Amino acid sequence: MRTTLQRLDAVFCALLFVIGMMAGSVARAASTTPASVVQETDLRDDRYVDAKILAHLKPGQDVQIIRSEAGWVLIQVSKKSGWVRANTLSGSGAAAAGAATIEGGRSASGNIVATSGIRGLPHTTRYALIIGAGRSVANDMPALTGVSEDIAAARGMAQAMAVPASNIFVLQEQDAGKEGIAHAISGLSAKLHAGDRVFVYFSGYGTQVHQPGAGSCSAALVANDAQAIRTEEWLEWFKPVAAKADKLMVFFDAGQHSPAAAVSWPRLQSKFLPASDGCAATTPDFFTQAVQAGAVPGNLVQITAASGDEAAFSDPLHGSPSTQAWRDCMMGEAQDLDNSGAISIHELAVCAQQKLNRWPGAAVVTVAQAAAVTSDEEVVPAGPVTTLTPAIVAHLQVAGNAALVPGWSTPASAPAGNHGKDGKLTVTAARAALDDILAQRDSRRTVTVTAPASVQIDKDLLQFSVTSSQDGYLYIVLLGSDGESFYLLFPNDLDQGNQIKAGQRFDLPHKSWSITAQGPAGTDKMLVLVTDSPRPLAKLGDSRTGPFLMTLSDGEGRANLQWLLSTSLQQANGQCNGNTLDKRCSDAFGASLVEIVEK
Structure with a gap:
């Protein structure tokens, strides 16, 4: 067996199986059959492109075919026998040799039709529910003016997921009260058929509330009528949706925790409303509770704008940094890290986090410093020292099927660092493609x-x-x-x-x-x-x-x-x-x- 490093020519192919056209076994020629050379080629001592060259053959030379393997043909010519590629010969024997083999893609020539122009076509089996709860109709909470930008970004995400415009439903203003949200989810469930895909997005305030009849607290999202929707309520509303949907993807851009310190970037608003009674959430998140209730992890994805001990923010001019970063990555900025040919949730998360780490908001911090003497006795004078520190520290959290491919936007190329010294991919791209397809299955x-x-x-x-x-x-x-x-x-x-x-x-x-x-x-x-x-x-x-x-x-x-x-x-x-x-x-x-x- 030859190693990969020995296969130096780009047209080398590895044979998998030889196909017999009739039941039983693969027929092998008992005697030679005539053929002729149709293009210049080398006669080699084995069926590999880097095998020793025995002779150079020119078009028009007559040869005798002994047998064929792996798209290669063992021939006899001028008292020499050796191997040539089947596509360099013509004649009935050469045609039979080519028809009875499976060859590798690198040796192939043919009319391959690229489908990149149709991969973005909307799928009528995909739906999106976008909820923007940034303005309280009761004026009981400060407005999150950046939520309107988040709604626009979420529309872009839905379109990148091939959701038709007619299947994108948006709730905002008075429609985004607690009762309106529950009604919209019920209506969405009624529209679904088994095997459909659903994307749900929420931008607004998060909070923590006591669970009725229990001594613990629950994380909650705040509707536009200032009513809290506990995680347990979301779960109950979405049960019929999850039962029908092939995949359910939820994106919660809301605070789960108060900022640890004052927000240093002037425009940023915290997306968390502290509980007046000091309640601290102790119940599991939506994904964890859904799986505990019987949901299949492979059919569910949850994305949250920040980890449980971090604050989430909104920029009134641009919306949530986490939402905007995710939208940009879905629209083509993400890299195909494993060269599989598609962008997964994991690759989107890597892209979005990198954008968050480079987010332009930076705080100018001035600290008073006393005079000091360094180890080399140089005097550092007293006075203010100005430094730049990140305005936000947010880490997107993904739970569930991180290998899900949500849409088919054209990915950015993978970084050069994904290749080894020999130029080969460190992760086999073809296997990664099969793994991606497998991850899209309905795990039920x-x-x-x-x-x-x-x-x-x-x-x-x-x-x-x-x-x-x-x-x-x-x-x-x-x-x-x-x-x-x-x-x-x-x-x-x-x-x-x-x-x-x-x-x-x-x-x-x-x-x-x-x-x-x-x-x-x-x-x-x-x-x-x-x-x-x-x-x-x-x-x-x-x-x-x-x-x-x-x-x-x-x-x-x-x-x-x-x-x-x-x-x-x-x-x-x-x-x-x-x-x-x-x-x-x-x-x-x-x-x-x-x-x-x-x-």
Whole structure:
């Protein structure tokens, strides 16, 4: 087995499996077949681009094909035998060699269609509820004038999450009283179908109140009618939403604690109202209580503007620094740190925190200093000393599924520090793409894959089965041992019947095709999805190796694969509207990732 460092040429590909077009085994030629060279190439002593060169071949030379492996062909020419790439030959033997192999993405040529232009299309299955409670209709609390800026920023977040304008609901002024908020959440729940996604944003005051009939206190948010909404009440209101939604993401930009000291930046307003009775919150936060009540952590994300012992602030001119930072990162400033092709909640949090750490508000602090003598007997005169200190210290807090990909804005490139000395990514980008897709699954659904832990190269047929807890459509993506080549293993050109029934075992491959392990040695990764609706995989293009659709392994290819597997065919084609009640427009899916060692 050759190491990664030995694979020096960019067009080298690692073969995963050789495909037999009929059930049974991969056919090997018993005798040679004729072919001719169609482009200049080197005859090598092994099927690697850095193998020893035996001869240089020119177009028009006649050769005899002995056998083919991994997109390479063993040929005989002028009493020499060696290996060339299948795409350098023509003739029936060369065509058969190319059709019977799966090759890596780096060797591929084909018409790959970039989907970056459609990834931002709104999804009718996504909703947003934006609550701005910065002005008390009863005039019982000072106005947070920056909340209007936060509402605008939250709209931008929702749009970046592909929420249609018609599905964005905003509560402010008198509509953002406690009763109005409860009514809006109930109305939102009534609109939802199973598998929809929901984003909820709140900007306003936080406080702490006594729990009725209990000796403890609870964190609370303050509505525009000056009524506190305890965490337990939020949880009760959102139970029906969480039961339906594929993903629920909540962003609370409110204070949980009083500032430790006076605010040093003149414009900043604290977003915390201290309790008059000195109550201090002791109950768990929304996410913790939701999980304790049965919510699935993988389907829930909670973002808070500051940690529990820090203050949250509002700038009357620009709104909350935490909200503005998150909005900017969602609109394209975040970096794709793992080169997966998508921006996760974790990567957004890293970006937003970096922006908060550089926030321009700085306090000018003047301290009186007495005369002193330093160790080298230099006299430091008495007088004022001016220093700059941060105006705020806030650390965004994320709980829940930090790998969730909330939207599909074009990410900034990853920093150069993510590459090792050999130029390779320190984290395999292709594997990161599969991990991102897996993180988007509905964790309440189960997809069970029964497959061998290992297979013998040139010997074992790969056979496996899939069982799903839901009816749906089965898709299988294969990532080879080189870590960079993707194939849509199923459905394929030979087998399109990918509908699966709940609880029924689905055995693969079917009789029309088979798979034999063909090396090189290493670990193959197989992502198995059961989706509510068909996926628009034709938009990946028409690049194929044999019957299998193949995707590019560059950043655009990884982004395309993620978006297409996470998007229903009808959503991608703009054929959904708010009246669609069946699963044809659902993006939801269950998934499982398995590893198979070739040895």
